[in-house]
Amino acid sequence: MTRITSVALRRVLDSRGNPTVEADVLTESGGFGRAAAPSGASTGEYEAIELPPTEAIAAARRHAVPRLVDEVHAGNQREVDATLRAADGSENFSEIGANSAVAISMAAAKAGSDVLGAPLYQHLGGAFRGDNFPTPLGNVIGGGEHAKEATNIQEFLAAPVGAPSVSEAVFANAKVHARASEILDERGVPAAKGDEGAWAPPVSDAEAFEIMGEAVSDVEDELGFEIGFGLDIAASEMFEDGVYHYGDETKTTDEQIDYVAEMVDEYDLVYVEDPLDENDYEGFAELTERVGDRTLICGDDLFVTNVDRLQDGIDVGAANSILIKPNQIGTLTDAFDAVELASRNGMDAVISHRSGETEDATIAHLAVATDAPFIKTGTVQGERTAKLNELIRIADDAV
Ligand SMILES: O=C(O)[C@@H](CO)OP(=O)(O)O
Numbered sequence: 075m076t077r078i079t080s081v082a083l084r085r086v087l088d089s090r091g092n093p094t095v096e097a098d099v100l101t102e103s104g105g106f107g108r109a110a111a112p113s114g115a116s117t118g119e120y121e122a123i124e125l126p127p128t129e130a131i132a133a134a135r136r137h138a139v140p141r142l143v144d145e146v147h148a149g150n151q152r153e154v155d156a157t158l159r160a161a162d163g164s165e166n167f168s169e170i171g172a173n174s175a176v177a178i179s180m181a182a183a184k185a186g187s188d189v190l191g192a193p194l195y196q197h198l199g200g201a202f203r204g205d206n207f208p209t210p211l212g213n214v215i216g217g218g219e220h221a222k223e224a225t226n227i228q229e230f231l232a233a234p235v236g237a238p239s240v241s242e243a244v245f246a247n248a249k250v251h252a253r254a255s256e257i258l259d260e261r262g263v264p265a266a267k268g269d270e271g272a273w274a275p276p277v278s279d280a281e282a283f284e285i286m287g288e289a290v291s292d293v294e295d296e297l298g299f300e301i302g303f304g305l306d307i308a309a310s311e312m313f314e315d316g317v318y319h320y321g322d323e324t325k326t327t328d329e330q331i332d333y334v335a336e337m338v339d340e341y342d343l344v345y346v347e348d349p350l351d352e353n354d355y356e357g358f359a360e361l362t363e364r365v366g367d368r369t370l371i372c373g374d375d376l377f378v379t380n381v382d383r384l385q386d387g388i389d390v391g392a393a394n395s396i397l398i399k400p401n402q403i404g405t406l407t408d409a410f411d412a413v414e415l416a417s418r419n420g421m422d423a424v425i426s427h428r429s430g431e432t433e434d435a436t437i438a439h440l441a442v443a444t445d446a447p448f449i450k451t452g453t454v455q456g457e458r459t460a461k462l463n464e465l466i467r468i469a470d471d472a473v
């Protein structure tokens with residue numbers, strides 16, 4: 075029933091206006107799945123390779139499509155993804171591109187779920203998936219690689235941990251985003267938006283902490299449930315010549331660890347992603363030892379959704395959570411393997427979008443399927459609301 079009968083690939087636009095790969099998968103009983111690859115700006119050094127879309131499409135048509143069509147079942151995700159790996163033949167999808175691979179992998183999952191008549195989160199999560207819903211981490215203020223002339227820290231993320239439902243959490247983040255805009259106005263600070271729709275004001279990180287703290291506590295008072303906040307420091311992007319660069323100032327590794335630990339305590343941060351460089355397992359371990367009992371220390375560029383890098387981290391106690399981005403590794407199977415390894419070792423897996431996105435909402439299903447505590451997928455803008463609105467629909471459907 076789910077035997078693949080065709081795989082079509084094309085270039086479509088992403089949210090930055092760049093081309094990306096979209097895949098359509100059809101099965102013999104008429105099942106259909108469509109998915110598109112996202113794309114990062116602050117990419118980790120160890121991510122799978124994203125090829126220029128035209129090249130990725132040509133290579134996938136040559137090597138992967140003939141092995142999939144009439145041979146593989148879309149309902150068998152491991153078979154689909156093993157075929158993509160075999161067709162590519164490299165460690166990091168440098169032959170067909172992780173962009174082609176992830177688009178086909180996700181489109182096949184959707185085609186499989188279409189035939190089986192189960193929603194995607196149910197198809198991927200199975201009958202024994204948990205019944206929790208992820209708290210959306212909403213990007214409210216940011217800079218780094220996502221906006222020029224803004225904060226050094228890449229993302230200040232609202233985290234409505236006390237929200238009674240997904241839908242209330244989603245709307246709470248939108249309110250924090252709106253409140254932050256009012257506070258910026260009151261302070262006379264003009265603010266454009268960065269790639270993910272967060273405000274990108276020309277303020278210091280210290281001022282951004284203040285604004286975020288105020289916005290979060292105002293909305294918390296209004297709505298009556300707990301809203302915390304967190305960060306994606308994306309520290310690899312700041313790390314050069316052995317120190318962290320904050321504009322003209324620098325911090326040594328020890329100073330960076332002290333700074334992050336202080337901020338965790340001062341602002342009760344619930345989540346800190348990539349506080350140190352992607353090669354600094356030791357620094358991650360030291361920070362996790364210091365504050366890991368009260369916040370999530372999450373590895374994004376550190377782990378790149380890769381089980382080998384995650385195992386290295388587990389061995390030394392670096393981080394207590396991992397960010398999962400399917401396109402960092404190339405297939406849904408690889409992403410699920412990383413989630414499983416994390417959870418066997420008592421770590422949380424947080425599902426994430428990329429700064430370059432499309433209307434594809436697969437990650438909303440992935441977060442529910444894997445029982446993730448958080449999903450990071452922005453706050454406003456169509457390519458972000460596509461995931462948030464899908465989450466609301468899933469919550470409606472699942473009750
Ligand atoms: O660093 C990150 O976590 C992501 C998403 O917010 O950014 P990018 O996709 O640019 O790597």
Ligand SMILES: [Mg+2]
Nearest residue numbers: 306347348374
């Ligand atoms: Mg990150």
